[in-house]
Amino acid sequence: MAERMIVIGGDAAGMAAAAQARRSRGRDDLEIVAFERGHFTSYSACGIPYWISGLVPDRDQLIARDPTTHREKFGIDVRLRHEVVAIDLDRREVTAVDLTGGREIREPFDILMYATGAVPTTPDWARTDVAGVFGVQTLDDGSALRSWLDADPPPKRAVVVGGGYIGVEMAEALVLRGLSVTLVERAEQPMSTVDPDMARLVTDAMRGLGVDIRTGVQVTGLSEHDGRVDAVRTDAGSIPADVVVLGLGVRPNTALAEAAGLPIGPTGGLRVDRQMRVAGVPGVWAGGDCVETLHRVSGMPVHVPLGTHANKQGRVAGINIGGGYATFAGVIGTAVTKVCDLEVGRTGLRERDALAAGFEFVSVIAESTNRAGYYPGARPMTVKLIAERPSGRLLGAQIVGWSEAAKRIDTLAVALWNRMTVDDMTALDLGYAPPYSPAWDPVLVAARKAVDALAR
Amino acid sequence: MAERMIVIGGDAAGMAAAAQARRSRGRDDLEIVAFERGHFTSYSACGIPYWISGLVPDRDQLIARDPTTHREKFGIDVRLRHEVVAIDLDRREVTAVDLTGGREIREPFDILMYATGAVPTTPDWARTDVAGVFGVQTLDDGSALRSWLDADPPPKRAVVVGGGYIGVEMAEALVLRGLSVTLVERAEQPMSTVDPDMARLVTDAMRGLGVDIRTGVQVTGLSEHDGRVDAVRTDAGSIPADVVVLGLGVRPNTALAEAAGLPIGPTGGLRVDRQMRVAGVPGVWAGGDCVETLHRVSGMPVHVPLGTHANKQGRVAGINIGGGYATFAGVIGTAVTKVCDLEVGRTGLRERDALAAGFEFVSVIAESTNRAGYYPGARPMTVKLIAERPSGRLLGAQIVGWSEAAKRIDTLAVALWNRMTVDDMTALDLGYAPPYSPAWDPVLVAARKAVDALAR
Incomplete structure (x- = not known):
């Protein structure tokens, strides 16, 4: 007889887990029911400001997969406007309310994926x-x-x-x-x-x-x-x-989980293990904005509500639910945004985070340009690095610039992920051509400045 | 008495070495003479096409440091239009010809920096x-x-x-x-x-x-x-x-070095040690397009004429000449260019290089976009990854795309530099916002595809 998977929350983490589990387990082997209290599934919440501004003309453009796709392509029984109001771990069933009709239903599960997201402060x-x-x-x-x-x-x-x-x-x-x-x-x-x-x-x-x-x-x-x-x-x-x-801001949406006795961590998010299993609770998985996760630099649990983590966590849970093996490696706090034409990127720890985590560090700010100074369209680009003293290990980085600046934080994010020191970073072989950077890349200029600061 | 440093070649590597040595050794301690056979010092050869096209209006914009700056700011006796025609290692002197007057002069050295660049094929x-x-x-x-x-x-x-x-x-x-x-x-x-x-x-x-x-x-x-x-x-x-x-194409300009008996490697470039000392020759240093260097992925010597390496190698030589300690870590073949509006980036090994180096590998090509699909200006972006089989270690990557694509090769370059596997890479915490990438970054999409290819 098929196992039964219930997903609470029809957005990034929940639907990624469902779709991923389906990749390895057919409809005869795993029945999947997903409850979503809103009107939409799998949409880009990050895209809302651009639809509001009119930059993105049509709301439906924000929807990555609608319920019909989930049903027909992935065999997932998506129930919109259904809010789960209780989880009974002993009886292995959830109670949901049909928000349209008001009817209450109970659905049994073998596997539960808790992906309720966050609620605004x-x-x-x-x-x-x-x-x-x-x-x-x-x-x-x-x-x-x-x-x-x-x-x-x-x-x-x-x-x-x-x-x-x-x-x-x-x-x-x-x-x-x-x-x-x-x-x-x-x-x-x-x-x-x-x-x-x-x-x-x-x-x-x-x-x-x-x-x-x-x-x-x-x-x-x-x-x-x-x-x-x-x-x-x-x-x-x-x-x-x-x-x-x-x-x-937002906080993890854990009311249901708390009522059911699922473990909550110090950040207010659900506690999960590396496989995205709710810690100590067999058959119950979680991911996305409702969980807390490991910050790889501070070593502390953090709550970072972001679609990319939700997608990855959902995928990890889905692989494991599907019988495979995967773990979520934690986060380093990378984020980018655009304010007017100004681009902002960050990764790792800010100064206040580094202090709170007990690191000693130096921080430097290097001014450079996104292109060779003589190339048309060259604009200022500011790179800040925070490096542990005396080891030189990169702890955090921030970039502010006017054009083609923000995504360069990824270069620093990968360096940080790999625990590079700023001294190691000065040797990095980065792409150079006049339309893309000065001969000394802004990242390398900043790394050299950090090396100098550490030597003082 | 002051030591005497002679630099042959007044561009990136030579002048970087001179300026860096000057940072730790004053004019009383180190006399520096630089011979350059052309009319210019420290210019961006990579910028020439953009001056030819008219995109960069003025030739002088390509010059990072003119001879006056080198003389006055760094106390370097720059002699333009002087071609060194012989090196006598026993007598520790060079012979140079003043190309304007035709006069031949001899200059003694304690330290020689060989930075003659490349000559066109x-x-x-x-x-x-x-x-x-x-x-x-x-x-x-x-x-x-x-x-x-x-x-x-x-x-x-x-x-x-x-x-x-x-x-x-x-x-x-x-x-x-x-x-x-x-x-x-x-x-x-x-x-x-x-x-x-x-x-x-x-x-x-x-x-x-x-x-x-x-x-x-x-x-x-x-x-x-x-x-x-x-x-x-x-x-x-x-x-x-x-x-x-x-x-x-170009080849290392080593005629003078060969005549003087300096060691030439299998690529035709000068052989140097990790400190950029000409291998086995005390007091003689080299860097830039005339030397060969280590490819960190293939483990083989390569000749990669590129201003960024020349700058780094010159800096490393200059630190060592100045009494410090630095090594050049080798290259991984990162390069970017712009063809019309198309952007091209590469790092590591191409398929043919991986074959030549004896690697077994899979390669995948992933199609994605530079921005969220719904965000205005989203353009196709193609990422190719080459990963060792069965280890999954990234060996090479290439990106072609229409906008804000090429410099993303740096993300892959840092992953490759750190010997990451494509499986590790799927966990990377990269920046996400709709103006910059889909929720699954193109780099992550490609990494996932490579993981799938390795599993087959």
């Missing part, structure tokens, strides 16, 4: 019935925001609360749509995903785009008129707003 | 007094060609002989200047620096630009009229030409 003031306040965590969220922006007359003044990746990308998207945008950040600077000296370059670029950035400001509440938001109240005064976008 | 038919035939190896060569192209009336029909990097870049430069260009290549395809399946993409792009590519054609001679070239004769007929550009 929502302060008390944002728990409101006031219309015009939006998260952008799911495609359903994005659709609601997009409808609001498309109204006639359209909203004119936007306030974005929170200056992380999503906040910054949404601020840009709303500027591109022609709104006047204020970004409110509680810390001294937005884009705290890089060190303050690098984040300053991003702040400058956003101001250049016309975003009104208010830092060190705490939101205290909302004002409304006829049930619609009309201002954001802060400890530094009120800011008029026809639409409010929340970008305050 | 010149077939018998090209050894001619016929005007209108040009190499593009030095800035003097480039200046002569540029004058010819700037004549009134300007030449209309160009033939480029040889389809390596220089030939391909020059063909593009001449098209951009408005000439009608024929490229003649003896082999079945130009751009043999990548495997034929990848080179085909380059050939297609060049044809799209309007270059008439004739492959499998051997040049047999030149036709002239009034002492000026008017056609290139080949074994497949005559091709009219007002200007002929030679791009037939």
Whole structure:
């Protein structure tokens, strides 16, 4: 008789696990049912800001695989608008509610894949019935925001609360749509995903785009008129707003798991082993934004909600569920983003992370260009390296530049992954031609500067 | 009394060694004299095609450091238009000829830095007094060609002989200047620096630009009229030409070294140790296009004339001459170029190199895009990987793509440098955001495909 796999959550990790398991186990051997509480499966949440801005014209372009594909190509019984409300580990069954009809159903499982993703951090003031306040965590969220922006007359003044990746990308998207945008950040600077000296370059670029950035400001509440938001109240005064976008980060969505007694780690994410099995719970697997994972540099558990990790973790779980063997190797915190035309990349530890992990280190910032200085279109490119003292081991890197800059963080990410020292890095054989870099690549210039700093 | 360092060749390796030695040894401790037979020091030979095309407006933009800078900032006695014609190792002196006045001088040395670069491969038919035939190896060569192209009336029909990097870049430069260009290549395809399946993409792009590519054609001679070239004769007929550009590769310029009894390796380059000391000859150092070096993947000596290696080797020699310690770690054959808008990158071994080195391997080609498929400007990107069987160790990689593609070869170069397996590579934490890659980065897609190929 076929085994039965239940997937909770129809996005990256869940559907990758299901599709991967299917590759080695046919429909007669493994029945797969996936519950998704939203309207969509396997979509690019990271693409939402670009659909909101209009850069990506059609919402469906963000959907990598729709339910029909999952059903027909992979034989996965996808049930949209079904929310799993309980897991019974003893009886090996889940309880789900059909959000359309309200009907409750129970489904048995042999294998459970827990992939519920993350939920946005929502302060008390944002728990409101006031219309015009939006998260952008799911495609359903994005659709609601997009409808609001498309109204006639359209909203004119936007306030974005929170200056992380999503906040910054949404601020840009709303500027591109022609709104006047204020970004409110509680810390001294937005884009705290890089060190303050690098984040300053991003702040400058956003101001250049016309975003009104208010830092060190705490939101205290909302004002409304006829049930619609009309201002954001802060400890530094009120800011008029026809639409409010929340970008305050996310936390692992583990409510169900906690109720079922699954183990939660110090970051709030599910604890999993290297195979993506929920630690100590046979037959239960997890992946994506709901789990915590190993940071390969600090050695500490971290919660890094990102589609690439979700895809990889889902694939690893699916290989193991399929009878193969695979492990997830952990993360090093690589991330890239684009703010206006400014490109930002990071990998490994920031200074504050290196301090928290107990490393001694030097850090250097090297200015260079993305192309040979004489080649048309050469633009500044700033590379920051953080290296352990005295070993010289690379601990982290950040890049800010105007064109063809961000993805060069991958060069540093692979160096860091392989525990290279900055001295070793000065020898790296990197591609050189005038359209792509000066004869001394910016990465090598930075590595040389770090070697000098270590010698002092 | 100060020691005396003589540098033969005033470009990348020679001047890097001199400047680096100066960093640790003052003018009272080390006297430095540099002989350069041409008119320029420390220039970007790789930039010549872009000056010829007009993309770089001014020749002087290609010069990184002029003789005045070397003299005043680094205290290096640079003597332009001086050709060293003999090295006497017993008497520790060189003989140089002042090419302007014809005067011969002798200069003693304690330390000799041999950095004569490479000389172009010149077939018998090209050894001619016929005007209108040009190499593009030095800035003097480039200046002569540029004058010819700037004549009134300007030449209309160009033939480029040889389809390596220089030939391909020059063909593009001449098209951009408005000439009608024929490229003649003896082999079945130009751009043999990548495997034929990848080179085909380059050939297609060049044809799209309007270059008439004739492959499998051997040049047999030149036709002239009034002492000026008017056609290139080949074994497949005559091709009219007002200007002929030679791009037939280079070989190490070792005539002087051979005459002095310095050791030459199997590639024709000078043999050096890891510190860039000429093997077995105290006080004599070398670097740049005149030396051979270790290929870290094949383990064999190779001759890779490239400014980045020359800079690094010069720096290593200079650190050692300065009393420090540094070694040159070898190369892995990374290179990038741009042909029209097509970007090409390679690292490690091609299939033919892997065969020659005795490796068993699989190779895979993965099609992907440079951005998320839905993000505006997404263009195809093709990644080829060659992995040892059965170990899975990456041996080589090639990328062809239309935008922001070539420099991603660095990601693979660092993986290869660190002897990663393709299986390890599937776990890499690379930067992801829709403007920069699909959720599965093209490099990871290729690595997964290679893992599958190894399992078959």
